[in-house]
Amino acid sequence: MTDIHIDDFYKDVAIIFLRLYATFPRKTILYVDEVCGADEPDEFGLHSERFLSGFSAMVWLAEHDYVKSDGPIKQEALDQAVLSEQGFLILSSRSEHDFVDDDQRTVVPRAIPRSIMELSKTNISLLRRAVKSQSSTMIRQTVHSLLNYKT
CATH class of the missing domain: 1.10.10 (Arc Repressor Mutant, subunit A)
Structure with missing residues (x-):
């Protein structure tokens, strides 16, 4: 429950x-x-x-x-x-977690410029993905990790 x-x-x-x-x-x-x-x-x-x-x-x-x-x-x-x-600092820092798709596979973007790739690895980007997914599990895991983040 x-x-x-x-x-x-x-x-x-x-x-x-x-x-x-x-x-x-x-x-x-x-x-x-x-x-x-x-x-x-x-x-x-x-x-x-x-x-x-x-x-x-x-x-x-x-x-x-x-x-x-x-x-x-x-x-x-x-x-x-x-x-x-x-x-x-927490939100703008690089995430310690891999990005996964809906099937829980690690996402490996193709042909994305390095600068864009680095921005996509920040905690705020991970949080945006979690909210966009509307998955309570993904939101819970993401926010929990942010609240435990050590700056």
Whole structure:
């Protein structure tokens, strides 16, 4: 049995990393609904568990020095969010893992210029592939390895 809340956490972290990498080094408002989808608060103004989990993933990344921000905006966003030095270095570093295709075979690209090949071996490229695959297993493995990455 899989822990769906952990799979959601890994997916949220992946999306947060991708969004902040795309705007680095510019600070941005990171909205929860951009990470885990829109949410309509209930009649008491409370958000869903899924929405709160997405917000908590953002706060967790900030507390563990992957992201810097000026703090939360209610439970809906992080204000002036940007990757920390650690977060940026992890994502822009060369991956320690081989790239595999859907059949779990190592990918050996043909006729790709060396500079492009090197860029394709970064952690951010691996993370993009994982998210594009929509495979919770691949996302989990990729994000787990990034959170264990030693800069």
